[in-house]
Amino acid sequence: xxxxxxxLVLTLMVVSSxxxxxxSPALGFSDKDLQTSQMPVADAAPEGKLTKxxxxxxxxxxxxxxxxxxxxxxxxxxxxxxxxxxCKNMLAKDRRxxxxxxxxxxxxxxxxxxxxxxxxxxxxxxxxxxxxxxRYNASLGQ
Numbered sequence: 001x002x003x004x005x006x007x008l009v010l011t012l013m014v015v016s017s018x019x020x021x022x023x024s025p026a027l028g029f030s031d032k033d034l035q036t037s038q039m040p041v042a043d044a045a046p047e048g049k050l051t052k053x054x055x056x057x058x059x060x061x062x063x064x065x066x067x068x069x070x071x072x073x074x075x076x077x078x079x080x081x082x083x084x085x086x087c088k089n090m091l092a093k094d095r096r097x098x099x100x101x102x103x104x105x106x107x108x109x110x111x112x113x114x115x116x117x118x119x120x121x122x123x124x125x126x127x128x129x130x131x132x133x134x135r136y137n138a139s140l141g142q
Contacts (some may be wrong), residue, residue: 073091
């Protein structure tokens with residue numbers, strides 16, 4: 001019985017370490033922010049200075065920019081975008097997928113109306129205004 005319990009505990013530790021992202025203080029994230037969908041997929045965290053991008057080019061679930069417009073979904077009068085049916089369904093069903101934390105002001109923003117900045121690797125962040133995007137870039141010092 002002890003071996004089963006130990007196995008279960010170790011399994012849970014491994015699974016949780018693989019599925020939880022570590023917030024990045026450099027980007028203005030905290031543990032509390034993990035309750036929203038702002039935290040980008042590990043390999044999609046934006047690199048370098050960000051450039052403003054049209055929301056139609058972004059999967060708002062994966063927080064990743066694409067070269068072509070994504071699938072639109074209208075929810076309560078606002079248009080969000082997903083790269084596939086799964087992402088489209090997640091946007092429809094889970095409000096947390098539709099909001100982000102501005103890394104400068106730390107305020108919650110609707111992804112449909114946010115100013116979106118894309119990095120060199122196509123990872124994105126969401127801002128409440130262009131001034132915050134500019135402040136973010138200035139804080140990088142590059």
